[in-house]
Amino acid sequence: MKTDTNLPLTTYRIQFNETFTFRHLEEILDYLQQLGITTIYASPIFDAVPGSMHGYDGINPHRINPAIGTLEDLRRISASLQQRGMSWVQDIVPNHMALHPGNAWLMDALERGPVSPWYHFFDIDWEHHDPRLHGRLMIPFLGQPLTEAIAAKQIRLAVSENGFVIDAAGMSFPLSAPAYDILLDAFEELQPEIKALLQQLKHDIHLHLPAAEWQQRKQALFAGHTPDDFLAQVNHHEALLHLLLEHQFYLLTYWRETEQQLNYRRFFTVNGLITLRMEDKAVFDTWHRFLLELYGEGLIQGWRIDHIDGLLEPAMYIRRLREAFGEDCYIIAEKILAEGESLPGDWKLNGTTGYEFLADVNHLLTNTLGEEKISRFYRGQFPELAKYGQLVQQKKTMILQTQLGAEWDNLVWLLFQYQLAPRQTDRQKLKAALGLWMVCMPVYRIYPESWPLPPGDVSVLETALALAADHAPALSEEFRLLHTWWQEDYERPSVALKFLKRMMQFTGPLMAKGVEDTVFYVYNALLSHNEVGDAPVGHHCSPAAFHERSIRRQQQFPGALNTTATHDTKRGEDARIRINMLTLLPDTWIQQLQQWHEMNSSFGEAALPAKNDEFFIYQSIIGGYPENEDLSEDFIQRLSDFLIKALREAKERSNWAAPDEDYENTCLAFIQRLFDPSHTFIESIRAFMEKIHPRAAQYALSQQVLKITAPGVPDIYQGCELWDFSFVDPDNRRLVDYISRMNMLSLLQQQEQEDRVALFKLLTENRRLGWEKMFVVSKALAFRKANGALFQQGDYIALSGQQDPLIAYARQYGNDQCIVLAALPEEVVFEQRYLLLDSAFQGQWQDIFTGESIGAVDGKLPLALLDRFPVALLKKISD
Template structure:
């Protein structure tokens, strides 16, 4: 049977363009840029989540209602009109969906129904809540962890207020207000009989209780409740009566605690979740509550509207966000395929570690492209220069030399300090399932579970059926072996755990229970890795921050050569030809061209090291001294210099906007690193000292810029050719090229939210129109125009446009054609062909190598296989090249840094 990863759906994109939709960029704005995107060569709009989300959401991953379009983005009718225009242009829509979680927010109607009706709500088991939590406060109640101080203090300060609204009673604390649970209405009758004995109020409470029990759906309950309240408020004096009840509770020191006890939720200080929690979160974000998507009823309810959108033709593809959060991703994918069919283009967000591959039985076209980003990033880094930078960093920084050790320490920190509640729950699950036989203490079992999680070599395994797959067994065995090596005293406990999942060791009953536990455990190893690595270690370990990137690793620098790249691409075409090729996303830590600039430091390693030493001395007076400490420390100072290289404006001017953006990035980086400050307990003095350092450096009166800008110019001059190489690789290598919004020009953004700033599409339309006009005048005029506007980013737009146009005109060559590695007579180049029957093209890109020198392209050849055409034309320059001495001369690269050669017939 042909794998779905090899299946070419009807709506496979030719090239996608990622758009971040929100109240500031809506369906109407997409309308306005549609002609531009089509002219650029884009086939598919790749949209961020567009369903109901919290008010003011900038990204859509904080959804509130999966059954409606977000009003901030537009209406269903607007989407239909947009879809019609897409179809007129032969374009399609790829939709990002978020089945793992919804927002923990008062605008989430399903969650509010649970809080109001408890077990009577059809959504009682919809969310991943442990209603049987061992804590007395949380047993039968949903934790509500949004107080800024302990509950008792909030009560003592009189911060809780009961209010009567058009939707019934709500309990408010500050700006937060949640519905009063139905059992609490009965308490109102009992607590304030002097007021509530009035017939209308008692009748309202009774009627509400009956309606809550009889309403099988949320819609029926909301309609019934609304009508009952309207009928009540129309009776003379009822409003006064309802308000009097609330005021009586609000001034009574005994009534409020009694009322709180009757709720289906428990108000809590937000930091309590670090040690105790009874719902699964997205990572460690209290405001995002996860769903029990493994339950078929939950799956069916959640996807009702999405299925309608797909069948109506508004959606042709989907990207599954955070698939690692689902208990059984494989089952989820199979259900989605049964619901929507094989012609849905389907990819998943999945970070692959090292040699890890997507599970072969997942019915996907592939992933969202982090693996491609990492492969290209490593290819475009000089290994020798990277090692020089690593040695320098080891002398410079007090960070442990072994990156593997640093990662382990940060995962341990996250588990103990931020995921302590989840850790405790997992231990409790072992006892509840009967897996712990009493041979070891609770503390020993907890330590073993924690160490196993920390030692997972990948984000997670994917257990579904017994026995485990060979791949999962290998992953789990690796984690146990590493854990036993680190903590020999825990070996007996670890071996007991290993028996739960090893065929032939444990008994059948233990294996069944062990599978239940393993599925649960795997929903937390992913968040632990993400928080420990992406959101902590990446902000501490700085030998070359271009590799502190989603999907990549700073633990390996520049060790992927042309031969290894070819091997990756041959496998990619054979196994995942329709997977996504990304180099910038909404989740990347910095823009794709910022990474290339930073990679150029490996070509200028000796000069860079000298510059950093010079700057360190030059800027010493800008540091703040606190006792024996200097702020920023050397590690943070080195991060600042690298970040300036990557992000400094193209025009070489650091205006107030850039300085503000840089300082905002720096504060986020410092808090994520958690060494001197963090999000839970910000050290504002330390942060201010660091931002003051930056502000002084970038002041026109300071000599730093006079030294920095000339060096940056050397970096930029080198970076152009490799940025263009990155573009061409993304568009022509196996996979579907994805272009992040605005990245058709230089993309130098910081991590979010900076990379989600509005894009100036007007300027891009002007640039593209100019390129089209200049091409009509001939290649001489076009190349002169590019040279006149060098470094503006227009050369990147040009390569993007020309390559996408060629890809659209020869779609099957790139979708289904083979990938043919080509040899060159010079290691400074990478070359390959794409071939389908008699269709060919050849791609030639420069590779970084040291020492930096001018390579004699005239004498360099690309060696061609037998049967290849003899005459070629460079798509970017119009130059013609003929085969000579068994190869093609690379003289064309003297005119333009990269080449896309097409046969001349």
């Protein structure tokens, strides 16, 4: 926990890429200030793979991405922010970089091998148990086996600005040092200038030159040389190409080989992202050098750590980050917490990026009884589908056996290398036990630093081990062996701890790929809870739990983000609310589902999607239904693109490795028929959305007020000051129409000053377009900005009880007070209802939204105002 720092009041997430640059940000700074934003929360801005739309595939952390802007642009923006009293929090990616020719550090390692200062920078096993990979990095980018690629002339020797390169799979990789001997010996006669060039390169490559000087030396040597004839000779000789490739510090392979073999750690299962050895102090210092310069210059005030679970020693990383940037620097980490899990107590962070807040509010705004009825109906429709917990284990097992098979095998080899298992141990049985143990982990990972492990970590390991043992009693001996590692009398605790640290770098990806990227597209009872940080089963948040968690959040992590949408969420924040509204109408929804299924199962002889996918489609339409009701080709295309991704992520009837295009086309044709102008489904969905719209609009405003006023730092994802009905990325990274938002905000603020009655008429008339949301967000942010201490340091005081149809609480700091009222998803009228208050909250209050004054007399606060506007934020005007 870290407190007493320069906490942001409100963050606004910006997704930078070539279509939204620093210059574009400058154009909206006045608007963001007018909206009430205090801090820019920026996606990665450092040099990335050309054309990157997200920046998480970095190639140089020491340079601003030229597609986004320049250092001078950043300095100009920083000065403008300081004039406005605003700040900048930067997303950084210390876990990985791109495995790409543009990554000069990695390319230097591949060219010069052990001579390169970058040779041990990346998490590569240069001594892998496969002899083919001794001293060679596996590069799995080929679309076919190597021999076939050479025969098809898809691999050739070439010359680039960086010297001799191997062109393969649309990329160019440097010619490694040992290859020069091969080329010199391959031909009885060489042109004198070519021979001299090769000999000089062979000599200079071993001189331990700094990387920049080595590049300059090569450019000087190649100046004036055009070795086209020599290249043609080499590329015409297949056997020579084979020999040449055998003497590289890398091995070009078919991409599918990574399913069973790999000698570098990836980000999740992405072959093109290679991880860093950030536990090495030299790596840490080098990678963060430019960040320190930016921070020291005052251009950046805080950091968001991406994928902290990928690091070998996260606690050590955080300590070093604190030492480097100081106690006052704002630092948060992307960490997905399971139900009941909390951040380690010794992490000097201001908090997480807020997925636990998203999950809590999501459940708070779900009608529990309705959700249970819908879930029972769903289970009845698909009795063959495994129960949720079993489904999680099945899909994690599938991911382990297919997509993470290489990592699994490497861990088993490491077990024996560390002598953690006797030589006579059955390797396959031990592998099975280890795999099942990882599959049964109830959280993403633990963070072992030293013996003895904290009780909580021991509990997690033993819970997983016990569950695994229940599933495979035949592996009892192997489980017993694993269990000895954390026993006090174990003889080799240091290597066991080292292994546990390594193992934890893979349990997170296993959870993410198995659950977030698979189960969440298969278990389709209520899609709003198939969300990052949330779960359709096992996560709960009652009003009492929300109060308790909010109090703890204020005490421990007041700087944690309160997020409701990110670039990683599965659907827009308001799309989730819409789907949640089905729990208010469970019987109507079940009847409607059955009606649509019957209606759309009569498309003549046309093939149909599987029923489970059909349920997914209907909920996705409800969530993403256009606010202007324009069922355009653009919407249908976005829905179709989302569906293809969902089908492949589900891995039931299609997948990314081997797409079933016939089935995918069946589903796309189904969508086209749904929105055929002659089909009755269009009128049916429109009629059903009339039941959803008013309820969703109400509780979407509750979500915003809770986010802005509860303990934590409210984060607005770009554009989400208006309705957010987006699908998963890349749909949620579309360009935002800021012109319309600027005009809307200015009109609302002007109308509020001139005529409040006309204002609310305007809001009501434009509810479908999100005007109410813009109004509530901007008013709440303005109040928060004017009362910073109240929200950053003020106490959280629960006012509503478990049986109240609303969530109510006060924030109090000294003599400053406010009361927050937000309706919960129940069909109630508030006219005759009151909220009981103690004496500290008696007096006159004014709602900042409606301007209405209300008195709390005799300990009763009338709630009729919620019948007129669905949320209230009351400020004290007199005792």
